[in-house]
Amino acid sequence: MRTIEIFDTTLRDGEQSPGVNLSTNEKMEIALQLERLGVNRIEAGFAAASPGDLQSIRNIAKRVKNSTIVSLSRARLQDIDKAWEALRDAESACLHTFLATSPIHRKYKLNMTKEQVIENAVAAVKHARKYFDLVEFSCEDGSRTELPYLIEVVQAVVDAGARIVNIPDTVGYTTPAEYGNIFTQLQNNVRGIENVRLSCHCHNDLGMAVANTLAAIEAGATQVEGTINGIGERAGNAALEEVALAIDTRKDFYQATTNLKLEEIARTSKLVSRLTGMFVPGNKAVVGANAFAHQSGIHQDGMLKESSTYEIIRPERVGVKATRLVLGKLSGRAAFKDRLVELGYELGQEELNEAFTRFKDLCDRKKDVSDEDIVALIDSKLVDVPEAYILENIQLSYGNNSVPTASIRVRTAAGEVLEEAACGNGSVDSIYKAIDRVTNEDVVLEDYKIVSITHGKDALGEVYVRLSQENGERTVQGRGVSTDILEASAKAYLGALNKLIARRSDAVEEVVM
Ligand code: KIV
Numbered sequence: 322m323r324t325i326e327i328f329d330t331t332l333r334d335g336e337q338s339p340g341v342n343l344s345t346n347e348k349m350e351i352a353l354q355l356e357r358l359g360v361n362r363i364e365a366g367f368a369a370a371s372p373g374d375l376q377s378i379r380n381i382a383k384r385v386k387n388s389t390i391v392s393l394s395r396a397r398l399q400d401i402d403k404a405w406e407a408l409r410d411a412e413s414a415c416l417h418t419f420l421a422t423s424p425i426h427r428k429y430k431l432n433m434t435k436e437q438v439i440e441n442a443v444a445a446v447k448h449a450r451k452y453f454d455l456v457e458f459s460c461e462d463g464s465r466t467e468l469p470y471l472i473e474v475v476q477a478v479v480d481a482g483a484r485i486v487n488i489p490d491t492v493g494y495t496t497p498a499e500y501g502n503i504f505t506q507l508q509n510n511v512r513g514i515e516n517v518r519l520s521c522h523c524h525n526d527l528g529m530a531v532a533n534t535l536a537a538i539e540a541g542a543t544q545v546e547g548t549i550n551g552i553g554e555r556a557g558n559a560a561l562e563e564v565a566l567a568i569d570t571r572k573d574f575y576q577a578t579t580n581l582k583l584e585e586i587a588r589t590s591k592l593v594s595r596l597t598g599m600f601v602p603g604n605k606a607v608v609g610a611n612a613f614a615h616q617s618g619i620h621q622d623g624m625l626k627e628s629s630t631y632e633i634i635r636p637e638r639v640g641v642k643a644t645r646l647v648l649g650k651l652s653g654r655a656a657f658k659d660r661l662v663e664l665g666y667e668l669g670q671e672e673l674n675e676a677f678t679r680f681k682d683l684c685d686r687k688k689d690v691s692d693e694d695i696v697a698l699i700d701s702k703l704v705d706v707p708e709a710y711i712l713e714n715i716q717l718s719y720g721n722n723s724v725p726t727a728s729i730r731v732r733t734a735a736g737e738v739l740e741e742a743a744c745g746n747g748s749v750d751s752i753y754k755a756i757d758r759v760t761n762e763d764v765v766l767e768d769y770k771i772v773s774i775t776h777g778k779d780a781l782g783e784v785y786v787r788l789s790q791e792n793g794e795r796t797v798q799g800r801g802v803s804t805d806i807l808e809a810s811a812k813a814y815l816g817a818l819n820k821l822i823a824r825r826s827d828a829v830e831e832v833v834m
């Protein structure tokens with residue numbers, strides 16, 4: 322059995338998804354969960370992209386101990402120096418530098434000859450090796466590069482000291498057979514390739530990212546790059562949970578394994594979905610809400626007789642538990658704490674007290690509180706920013722033949738109570754206009770989504786909003802959870818506004834964890 326190493330780029334390529342903009346604390350939260358999941362490498366960002374990115378990588382590098390922390394870097398010496406600044410305190414660090422190699426990129430993007438590309442790639446790898454023991458080189462658009470030239474580039478960077486060589490299918494163009502062949506040819510033609518880890522990195526423009534990744538594994542790749550839930554540029558990257566489950570379920574075929582704790586997959590997927598605001602479609606493989614649901618009578622009958630008739634993955638394998646309705650308003654603090662520990666939360670006394678108060682408040686509105694409710698309750702509060710405004714009260718007047726009117730009362734961080742009212746096109750619109758008035762903020766609502774977290778009439782609703790300011794220069798996300806969708810809408814909006822205000826004063830980026 323070969324061990325396939327997992328390189329997660331949710332925080333870098335994943336964050337390149339349109340509209341996704343994670344705060345420093347949100348990135349930390351995801352990184353800690355990726356460490357729990359057992360990924361070998363976490364690409365935490367691109368240090369030279371901004372001081373905020375550098376700080377995030379630095380924070381993650383200081384805190385995460387069991388995964389190698391990676392920074393992306395162009396093949397430029399200053400970028401590599403920045404990456405070292407971000408990674409110098411890491412227990413285990415890797416520098417990932419890249420340069421495009423394909424004829425299209427050489428001609429139109431880089432305006433470089435083949436020789437210049439090799440010269441720059443080699444210089445970058447040599448410079449990086451002065452700081453880093455582990456250096457990865459990526460041939461951007463490698464799958465559209467002439468194969469003899471690709472072999473030349475890989476030979477040059479291997480000779481220069483790259484220990485991982487990655488061949489991205491940057492634009493999701495290749496087919497499984499073609500992509501696999503690249504890996505075979507590299508192994509047959511590059512001297513010393515047996516001492517180098519070959520890595521695949523696939524985009525999903527033609528819906529083939531996972532298939533291409535698996536073809537590369539078949540052909541000898543031992544590192545897979547991808548993201549949780551397959552988020553990323555355009556149509557996204559290879560979904561790591563799908564690759565991991567394909568390897569695990571078809572061990573007989575791939576003769577390979579990963580070090581992932583597969584039972585952490587569902588939790589990781591939910592966290593990434595919540596923090597990025599990129600919801601997972603119900604029919605998504607492995608982590609979609611319907612992935613383990615059986616609808617037709619024939620299938621249900623088969624399942625009752627023997628689950629392997631229609632189920633190739635047991636839900637528990639990826640951490641999906643049958644919902645247990647165990648807690649309610651008679652549950653005490655000890656039972657609540659036990660359940661939190663089972664769900665993977667270790668809260669300090671103060672956080673626990675605060676969570677318990679919110680749990681009791683939820684029990685007043687909802688008879689049975691499920692594990693999913695508790696996760697939503699905790700996660701919606703864990704990633705906090707300094708709150709410039711705290712929601713105190715919402716009052717709404719609504720009729721299908723009258724203009725909705727909302728009045729809002731908030732408390733400022735200084736303790737001042739402010740109140741405003743506004744009319745709108747609908748209830749949510751009137752709430753948002755009243756909040757704009759009371760906070761005196763000028764924002765654009767870029768996105769609004771609502772989902773039900775659990776089932777039933779008293780289910781918790783989760784609202785996700787994306788706001789921008791200054792012509793899109795600053796974008797933030799906010800989430801709100803409540804049994805009442807209008808309250809959830811107000812919480813999400815005010816939470817996002819608080820983030821905007823915090824980000825403006827740079828308070829969020831300066832939080833060093
Ligand atoms: O898709 C790609 O080519 C990349 C590289 C920067 C590795 O993400």
Ligand code: ZN
Nearest residue numbers: 334489491522
């Ligand atoms: Zn990519």
